[in-house]
Structures are given as structure tokens and as C-alpha cells.
Amino acid sequence: MRIAPGLWTENLELGDKDLLLTGPAPGNPTMIVRTVVDGSAEMAPTVWIGRTGTLPVHLRGLTIQGGSGALVSTPHWRRIGGGVLCESGELEIDRCRIVDNDTGGGSAAGGGIFVGEAGELLLQASTLANNNAERGGGIAVEGGSAVLRMVRISGNTAPDDGAGAHVTDWRRLEADQCSFESNRTTAYVYSELGGGAISIDRGGEVSLDRSDLVGNRALQGGAVANAASFEMRGGSIVGNEANRYGGALQVFAAGRALLDGVVIAKNWALWNGGAIQNDGEQRGSTGPITSPVRAGPGACRR
Template identity: 30%
Template sequence: MTRFPTTALALLLVTTASTMAEVLEVPADHPTIASAVEVAQDGDEIRVAPGVWHENLFIRKQITITGSGQGVTIIDGSQPKMFSFGSCVVVSGAFTKSNEPVRLQSLTLRNGVGAEIYGVVRGGGIYSEFARVELDQVTIEECDVEPQNEYDSMGWGGAICNYGGEYVINDSILRNNSSFTHGGAIFMYGSLVLNNTLITNNIADLEGGAIYAEAPGTNLECLNSSICDNQSLFGGALALDRIGNLRLERCRLNGNIARDGAALYMDETFSVITDSTFQYNVSDEGETVIRIFDQPGVPGALFVEISESLFCGANQGDWRDFIVEPEPNDFLETCGLPGDLNHDGTVSGADLSILLAEWGSSGADKNADLDCDGIVSGTDLSALLANWHSS
């Protein structure tokens, strides 16, 4: 009778020990981030000092990596030790049973070139499979996914490739990344929530300048975020192929460029768009800013509910036919000049007041952030003043 409780106690001790989170300091306790990842246990946190770390991490545990700030702690993926392993970070979720996500926070990923698997180059900054990943205050920039050999036929995600997992991205910036086919910033085969995040100046040669998403059941949510100045052949901002749901709430899709579907290129996707803007997006003549096409074999699948949103510019597309129960929205034939924030046809004191009211604020959803760099500042004021009293 005495042996059973003893065994139970031993098990309890083992369980307790394995759930005690530890903090591992780099370089104080471990010389490199990879060496800290090597010994870390599920639930541990690795804290990384300022500096540029030339590393390519492989994470198969539920851990948190915390830098000393965006642009302060930088993981540079440009010098991979293993051929075709050029993502800054690779995460495989198949090795952890934890429901908690792998977290990256307060750091920058830069110059990654992606992981090459079966002829597909994936995720310049992060490639993850079957993993839950959360990013908080992370910048991913200057990551370019190019063919690594003559057999590579596709590129999935200049900054991020999510294969079969879930992402939450908070307070982050994805900029100046590229992919040679799909997803200039993000390739999603799984779910994505963007929160107060800026996706700007990314390029995909084929589809989805900012984001390319596919797979039924995929939910894509853009909340309080800006997707601006991205470029592709189809879907300058978003290209969506048979995904489950699209939700845009206080989301700005501005200044994106494509031959067709400059802002949005998608098949009949259940969509709810609230308090969002579609401005200054440019498609080829005769093509549209928002392109919606039939989902083969699924008649009448589309449901688009749009409220409190602004659409400007010609060639917005025939998507208005699809709107179910429209709430008040603004539809303008021309966007007017940059700086005409109240859309009254001239840049004047009323617009300046709007800009000054948002002055210094760094949210990703600010309309007065004309150059889409994530802050309302002098460069936005200059852009406004350049069009002063013009109409």
C-alpha cells in the first residue's frame, strides 16, 4: 500500500519540475541563441541581448524568445550553415504537445532567404509547420525568397510561411520582403490574426503582394492594421484562394498595385468588412481594384457584409453586386489628393486638424499616416502640405 502514493508523489515532482519555466540569457548563460534553444525545455524563455546575431534557428519546443527591442536585437539569416536552411527561424510544432504558441517578441528578423523543401522555398523570416506561433513587436524585413536551385518552382512567403498552423501577429512590422511567386510578406496555409500590424512595401511576382492564403478552414483577420504599398501580378494586397473567412476591421488597404485585384483578388469568400478603407490602389486599365470570381462548383457561396467603410478610385470592381444588406459606406470615384483626409475635394485646415489630432501616434490604423511608416509625423505633414489648397 505504501508504494503507490510514493510513485504518485514521484510523478508529481517530475511533472512539477518539467513545468517550471526557466529564463536563459544570451550571451550571459549561452553564447548563441541556437545553443540556448538546444537546452531549453517547453515553457522556457530565452532572453537575447542587443546586437546582430547571424543565426538560423530550428525550434521544436514551446518556447519564447525575447529580444531587447525591434531593431536592437536582430537575427540575421543571411549566413546559413546548412544548405537550403536559410530562414531566420524554422518552427516545427509536431514535437510539442503544448497548446501554448511559440512566441517571438521585441526583435527583428532580417535577410532570411527561406527553407527549401521539395522544390518550394518557404518563409524568408519564419517557416513553420503544424505550429502555433505568436509574434509581439517583431519586425521582419529585407527577407527575399528566390529559387535556390534550378528545380525550385515556387516561393511561399517572403517574411512568413505558415504550413498548417495558426498565427497571431501583434504590434509588428513586415516590410521590404519578397517572394518569387506567392505572398510577398506572408503565405498562409492555416489561420492568421493581424493586430495593430503594418505590412508595407512587399512584392510577390505572381500572387498576393502582402498576403497569399489558401486552404478551406483558413480564417484571416485584419484588425487595426495597415496593408499598404505592396505589389503583385494578381492581388496587390491580398490574394485568397478557397479560404474559410475574411474579416477586416479598422484595416487599411491603401496604395497597393497589381495587374488585377490591386487590393483584393479572391474567389467567393465569406467576408465581413467594417470601418476599413480601400484607397489609392492601382490596377491595370480595364481590370479592377477588387476582383471576386466564382468558386468552381460552389454556387452562391459568397456573402460580403460591408459597413462604415470607404472605397475610392475608379475600377473598384463589380463586387458591389455581392454586398448583402449594406450599411452606410462611402464610394468615391476618385481618391483625391493625398492629404485630403476628409475627402471634401481640397487639402485644407480641416485635414490639417485631423493630422494634428493623430500627431505622434504610432498605431498601424492611423489614416493620417500618409506614407504608411507606422507613425504620424513630419513626413506625413510634408505630404499634406505639398497639396495644400489643391483640389
């Protein structure tokens, strides 16, 4: 199904048939900006996958904006999936912009995208920008799995954890050649995890390859707050800030981190660990580590 350029105010429920929903020119950035599905008319996700079926859905060459998520009662009342809610089934998003969606606070998750239950997401050559949620401003993975390829995750916010991405409940996110830029958590007094770019807890797993985490900010874990499993091969963690611990990376006691060939530079922490605050297990070889700290121990602290 082809969508003509324009502003389409719709809240779409898909998944009961194998569907390709495409803009007129997925390879043309100008046409992607001009082909908009806006979900602001209702308190709901802009695109909802899986509530009515489990067949594959493909989205290409669209801008998805203005969604506020679905109100759910598990594990407690909250909103999830502002721009895209993928509850079950296979969803492929290619060359899309998912921007300016907001599920709000109060344990809300997945401002841009929420992957839950049995959802399987492939997101590639796309942008996740300026979305907001209590956890996972850009994307939250609490079910199923998510694979990101050549995705730009930028300018997302979260009052609590994982402004770019939040992964939990034994689920997995893989990212290859992605950039996490200028995402920030907004808590300045208390945050359960932090993680300007990424937060991971309760058995979650994140694996990054050839990706860059640049200019993110959080109370702790300026780029990554890890209480589960984090692996990164290649790429860089540069220019991130923490108002307390771990300018680049905060590894909590329950966490393990593997870094291989990663450049860690120009990160900053107010208290400890200008680059890495390690209270768990961190191993592997990295590139150079050069990151300042205003007070307390220096670049790396364990």
C-alpha cells in the same frame, strides 16, 4: 531567453520546448531595430517553428531578416517561409519587425511568414515589410490559421498573387486594426489572381476589422483579389491601382465579399471597375465609393 542588441547571424529551429525569445526592450522601437536575427548565411528560414516539436513559441522585440525559406516538395518543389516558417504548434509574435526576407519565385510562398499544416499564428503590434515571394510576399496562410492585430504590412512584393497576404486551401486570416500599405504584385502580362494587398482562393477566408488598405497595386484587384471569401467591416480602401480590373477589389466568379461601413475612395483601374469589379457575390452597405476608371464602365462593374 533574452537576446542582447546586435546582429546575430543565425537560422533558428524552435518548437521542441515552450520558449520565450525576447529582445532587451520590446517596447522600445530603437532597440527592436538594433536586435537583429539574420538568416542570410544559409538557404533556410531565419526562424523555423514546428519541425522539431509542437510546443508554444513566443518572439518579442526582435528584427527577423535575411531568410530565404525551406525547400519543400509538396505540392511541388518550392521555397516557403523566408523570415518565419510556422509548420505546426502555436507561435506568438509581438512587437517584432519581419523585414527583407525573400523566398524567390517558382511558386514560392510566404516571404515574411508562412503558416502551414497545423500552425497557429498570433502576430501583433509588429511590422511585415519589404519581403518577397511568388505568392504572399508578406505572409502566406496555407495551413492552420493566422490572427493579426495592429500589424503594418507594407512594401512587400509578389510576382504573382497577394503581395501583402495570400490565403488559400480553406484556411483563415483575421486582421484587426491593421494597415496594408504600398504592397504590389509585379506581373504586368499574366497573374492568376493579383491582389496588391491580399489574394484569396481555394476556399480561403479573410476577415478585416477597422483596417486600411492604402496605395497597393496589382494587375487586377489593386487591393484585394478574391476568389473565395472576403469580409471587411469599417476601415478604408483608398488609393489603390489595378492595371486591368478592380482598382480596389476584384471579386471572381467563385468569390463572395461582404463590405460594411468601408470607405472606398480614389482607387483606379485601367480597364473596368475603378473601385470594384464584381464577377461573383458582393453584398453589404459601404461608405462612399469614389474611384475613377480610364476606360470601360465606371466605379463598380458587374
